[in-house]
Amino acid sequence: MNIQTKYSKITACLDMAGCPNRCKHCWLGHFPNGNLSEADLRFVAQQFRPFTSCLMVDDWYREPDFHDKYKERWELCGSLSDKPRTHFELLSVWRLVRDPEYVKWLSSLGLKSAQLTLFGGEKTTDHYTGRKNAYREILEAIDILIDNHISVRIQIFLNQENIDEMPFIDTLITKLQLEERCSEFDEKFSCFIHQGSCDGENEKLYHIRVTPEEVRKIPKQLAEYTLKHFHKENLIDVFGQTEQELYQTLISDNSTASYVTDEPVFYVDSRFNVYPNITCTYPFWRLGNLKTDGAEKVLENYAKSRSLAQSVRLNVPVCELVKAQGDPTSQKLFEKSDYINYLLNTYCRSKI
Numbered sequence: 001m002n003i004q005t006k007y008s009k010i011t012a013c014l015d016m017a018g019c020p021n022r023c024k025h026c027w028l029g030h031f032p033n034g035n036l037s038e039a040d041l042r043f044v045a046q047q048f049r050p051f052t053s054c055l056m057v058d059d060w061y062r063e064p065d066f067h068d069k070y071k072e073r074w075e076l077c078g079s080l081s082d083k084p085r086t087h088f089e090l091l092s093v094w095r096l097v098r099d100p101e102y103v104k105w106l107s108s109l110g111l112k113s114a115q116l117t118l119f120g121g122e123k124t125t126d127h128y129t130g131r132k133n134a135y136r137e138i139l140e141a142i143d144i145l146i147d148n149h150i151s152v153r154i155q156i157f158l159n160q161e162n163i164d165e166m167p168f169i170d171t172l173i174t175k176l177q178l179e180e181r182c183s184e185f186d187e188k189f190s191c192f193i194h195q196g197s198c199d200g201e202n203e204k205l206y207h208i209r210v211t212p213e214e215v216r217k218i219p220k221q222l223a224e225y226t227l228k229h230f231h232k233e234n235l236i237d238v239f240g241q242t243e244q245e246l247y248q249t250l251i252s253d254n255s256t257a258s259y260v261t262d263e264p265v266f267y268v269d270s271r272f273n274v275y276p277n278i279t280c281t282y283p284f285w286r287l288g289n290l291k292t293d294g295a296e297k298v299l300e301n302y303a304k305s306r307s308l309a310q311s312v313r314l315n316v317p318v319c320e321l322v323k324a325q326g327d328p329t330s331q332k333l334f335e336k337s338d339y340i341n342y343l344l345n346t347y348c349r350s351k352i
């Protein structure tokens with residue numbers, strides 16, 4: 001093998017069951033849900049095992065614990081991984097309101113805080129989550145979590161369409177007394193508002209992406225929670241620069257970049273296609289297939305930046321990407337790395 005044969009760590013996340021939601025901001029994109037077996041998870045682990053002394057395995061990269069056998073799968077992932085795992089502060093709202101055992105299980109794993117996502121009121125949250133009753137279930141989930149002494153962190157995605165619903169969320173947080181109720185068991189309520197990256201489904205919302213005008217309208221309490229969460233002084237440091245400003249900077253930036261690291265995280269979809277976890281699992285990020293190519297070939301493609309997206313980022317200077325895909329007049333706000341990924345994805349799409 002000419003490629004790096006051993007990585008310090010490899011994390012393999014298999015999309016075994018998919019997700020009950022179809023969020024309009026989903027950076028991973030929408031794909032049919034899979035129904036993979038424990039044998040499939042073992043296969044993925046076996047594939048990557050020879051190439052690292054620290055393999056970490058997860059049975060999801062969309063909705064955690066969506067499958068009925070979530071406990072068994074957690075145990076199996078643990079037995080296939082080389083280090084102890086802690087549960088992410090992400091969970092399945094869908095399961096939380098349907099399975100009374102779930103919250104007890106989360107508590108038994110030591111989960112102290114969990115993140116839930118709102119977009120506005122009932123109609124808007126259902127619309128953006130892509131599922132009827134999503135809003136009601138999120139409110140129910142908040143009560144279940146707090147009753148079990150798990151604090152709540154509310155994430156809010158902002159765009160030009162839902163800005164007028166921010167006062168509603170602001171009032172809701174006050175009305176539900178989230179700060180007071182979490183402090184009763186010595187945990188902190190938190191909340192933040194942002195625009196998310198511009199890939200996957202969220203790329204389709206580019207036309208309503210947030211601008212400085214919307215940021216100025218964010219209610220005071222939500223702004224304060226957000227600054228505290230991100231440890232920032234100004235909201236503009238959270239939302240980034242306008243595309244116009246980024247364009248002016250990047251148009252003279254000749255840099256290129258490699259996405260190869262010694263501790264890669266790979267997303268394996270339900271058909272065993274492998275992608276690095278940089279952005280959406282677009283075809284031009286695909287590294288190969290574990291069934292037909294095997295992990296050695298996949299890792300070789302990764303190490304040699306052979307996917308179209310990796311190759312473009314390694315060989316095409318940022319100034320060329322922004323010249324080809326950027327809008328020098330746009331007031332839409334981006335964090336710089338998100339903007340470069342957006343440019344890269346649109347550039348790759350224009351080449352296929």
Ligand code: SF4
Nearest residue numbers: 019021022023026062
């Ligand atoms: S953002 Fe998360 S919950 Fe929403 S559709 Fe994507 S994976 Fe599912």
